[in-house]
Amino acid sequence: MPPLAVRWKRAGIRIGFVPTMGYLHAGHLSLIQRARLAVGKNGVVVVSIYVNPTQFGPNEDFSKYPRDLERDLKLCSLAGVDVVFTPGDREMYPPWGEATDEPARRDARPTNFSTHVVEETLSQRMEGAARPTHFKGVTTVVAKLLNLVQPDVAVFGQKDFQQAAIIKRMVADLNFPVKIIVAPTLREADGLAMSSRNRYLTGNLRSQATVLWCAIQLARATVKKSKAFPAAKLKAAVKKLIECEPAARLDYVEFFEPDTLLPVSTVTRGTHMALAVFIGKTRLIDNARV
Ligand code: AMP
DSSP: HHHHHHHHHTTTEEHHHHHHHEEHHHHHHHHHHHHHHOOOOTTTTEEEEOOOGSOOOHHHHHHHHTOHHHHHHHHEEEETTTTEEOOOHHHHHHHTTTSTTTTOOSSSSSSOOOOOOOOOSSSSHHHHHHHSSSSHHHHHHHHHHHHHHHOOOEEEEGGGGHHHHHHHHHHHHTTEEEEEEEEEOBBBBSSBBBOOGGGOOOOTTTTTHHHHHHHHHHHHHHHHHHHEHHHHHHHHHHHHHHTTTTEEEEEEEEOOOTTOOOOOSOTTOOOOOEEEEETEEEEEEEEEEO
8 A cells, every 4th residue: 555655646646535444334435425526536535444443442342343345345436436445453453463363352452563642632521531442543543544545635524523623633733744624424314324333223223313313403403492501401401302212321412612622511503512322232423513
């Protein structure tokens, strides 16, 4: 990959990059389209597919995260992707994956790897509080991928709002020569944000999962009616709504200022909201401008 990127750079070819964990859906494809729009038909669009072990906590779904490389490659080809980069653990975190019987284990640390990128402010709350090692894994792997692919632009989804904010901060703080584009969240017809993890939603869990979108609608309707509304009261109303679904449990809901991610005590138009909800054993996240 690096020699290819260097050759493109020398030839003045623009590189657009979409990092993913695979099991692609229409949300990912919209990021690919956005990357193509950014680099034009003479540019190259690179998609990476890598389920990064270091961003999963010990009791999370790393080993059962859905994977279907054959299908992903077909979708990338149909979407006009020029290069699909599918590194293994051996390339990313040696010596993980060097023996076939030694897959990356979430409870082990790669012995030849000891440098990390840690964002220290925006990653404190919400996903960072709920998943303490998550963003360290994300920023480190994204920094590695940016160095390998050397893109001019990289596209991230608003679906992971906090992640996108942290990546933008990392790129600004550490002077990565890349423009970060954040593309809108694609949703199913009933409002559920598309996610590879929706595949876990079997039986009636799928219909219960629309409660995240209902919570966003509730917050929007509340603010439309009363202009300014106490965050604590709105959080309580969201919790009550979520708990009407038998398999749903609210992990957190937060109302915050979109640039700083700092919580607000009064919700008004322009406040951002984010929430994480367990539907059965599946943890879903969503966010939107209120
Ligand atoms: P993932 O494969 O889940 O790590 O996601 C890869 C990229 O796709 C991230 O930048 C996500 O924010 C983005 N993404 C995931 N779901 C959606 C969606 N429903 N709409 C738009 N972008 C998404």
